Amino acid sequence: MNVYPFVQLFWIGACALAMLLQTHLLLHGELPSGWLAGFVFCATVFGYNFSAPHWHGRVAWGIGLAGAWCFWKLYTVQQIGVFVPVMIWLLYYDIRQPERAGLRKYPVLKPAAIAVAWAWVTVLLPLPLERWTDATVLLVGRATFIFALALAYDLCDEACDRRQGFVTLVLQLGPRKSFRLIDAALLLSAACCYLNYVLGLYTLGTTLALMLSLILGRQLIRYIMPRSTLGNWRKVAIDGLMVLQLGLVWVSTPN
Numbered sequence: 001m002n003v004y005p006f007v008q009l010f011w012i013g014a015c016a017l018a019m020l021l022q023t024h025l026l027l028h029g030e031l032p033s034g035w036l037a038g039f040v041f042c043a044t045v046f047g048y049n050f051s052a053p054h055w056h057g058r059v060a061w062g063i064g065l066a067g068a069w070c071f072w073k074l075y076t077v078q079q080i081g082v083f084v085p086v087m088i089w090l091l092y093y094d095i096r097q098p099e100r101a102g103l104r105k106y107p108v109l110k111p112a113a114i115a116v117a118w119a120w121v122t123v124l125l126p127l128p129l130e131r132w133t134d135a136t137v138l139l140v141g142r143a144t145f146i147f148a149l150a151l152a153y154d155l156c157d158e159a160c161d162r163r164q165g166f167v168t169l170v171l172q173l174g175p176r177k178s179f180r181l182i183d184a185a186l187l188l189s190a191a192c193c194y195l196n197y198v199l200g201l202y203t204l205g206t207t208l209a210l211m212l213s214l215i216l217g218r219q220l221i222r223y224i225m226p227r228s229t230l231g232n233w234r235k236v237a238i239d240g241l242m243v244l245q246l247g248l249v250w251v252s253t254p255n
Contacts, residue, residue, distance in 0.1 A: 007236055009049055009056060015239045016044040018246040019122035019142065025246075025253050026138060026196075026206065032126045035073040039082075040121060042067025047089055081125050085117040092117075107169040111150035119143035134201065141192030145214070145245075148185035151178055152221045152238045175225075182221060186214045209252035213245035 020032050020040055032040075046064030049056060071079065092113050119142040123135050154161065154170040155178060161168050170178040190211055197207040220241065224234045 008232070009045060009059060011236055011239055012048050013041040013045040015242040016040050016118070016122060018243045019118065020126055022246045022249055023123050023126055023135070023138070023142075025249050026202065027127070027131065027134060029127055029131065033074075035070045036078060036126060039067050039070035039074060040125070042070060043121075051093075077129060078125055081120075085121050088113050088117040088120075105166075107167055107172050111147050111154065111169060114150045115143040115147035118146040137192045137196050137199070137201075141189045141196070144185045144189040144192070145217075148182045148189070148217070148221075149238050149241060151182050151185070152225070153235060154178075155225055156232075156234050156238070179222065179225075183218060186218050190214050203252070203254065205252040205254070206249055209248040210245065213241070213248045216244065217241040 017037055017040060020037065023029070024031055042063045046060050046067055049060035050064065051057060052060060071082065074082075092110075119139050123139045123142050124132055127135055151170055154168045155175065157168075158171060161171060169181075173181065193202065193207050193210040193214075196202045197204065202210075220237065224230060224237050227234070230237075
């Protein structure tokens with residue numbers, strides 16, 4: 001039995017929840033409400049799978065409807081905050097030509113749009129407006145982390161993107177320069193971790209945990225990329241770096 005379609009459908013939503021919970025642990029805010037967690041999970045699953053063929057896409061649409069119900073239960077400020085990632089999603093795909101158009105046509109904007117949308121949803125949405133200034137550095141650090149993962153995703157899709165005529169940033173740069181850009185993004189994310197430690201927002205243990213997750217992430221990306229025999233499971237491993245980061249932060253967080 002091929003379990004990958006089931007994993008593909010739900011794993012990305014679980015990773016979004018991991019980032020949402022991590023924001024709570026890092027900034028010591030209130031736990032995200034069940035409605036917000038449900039919305040983030042359902043919206044992420046839908047956003048990544050709405051155009052999938054056969055039962056895969058139909059299930060995604062059903063989950064998307066559940067996410068719409070959760071949306072109406074959110075606080076008004078959260079509902080307004082959803083506008084930004086929704087606009088990014090619409091521009092990313094361009095619903096008029098979902099297979100070929102949108103921000104995916106632009107090599108730099110493709111991974112940048114993903115990074116901004118994920119950071120916005122998992123950092124700002126769970127926080128009250130008065131805490132958004134405290135989250136500025138975390139927002140940048142989260143975005144650069146996701147940017148690195150998005151580049152790794154595109155490295156996995158090099159052959160497919162070339163066949164479909166997409167000119168991605170990694171295709172323009174080539175593998176060697178792409179790995180350097182991934183390293184630079186992870187380094188900037190690490191710098192943001194250190195800055196939040198200096199600002200007194202992170203404990204030493206939490207800072208070290210985040211640094212360790214970035215180091216392990218870099219090594220894992222470089223380890224799995226050449227192993228094309230793993231197929232799409234490489235993407236599952238890349239997404240798993242978000243869950244790994246949550247686990248390390250959780251262990252390092254004082255009770």
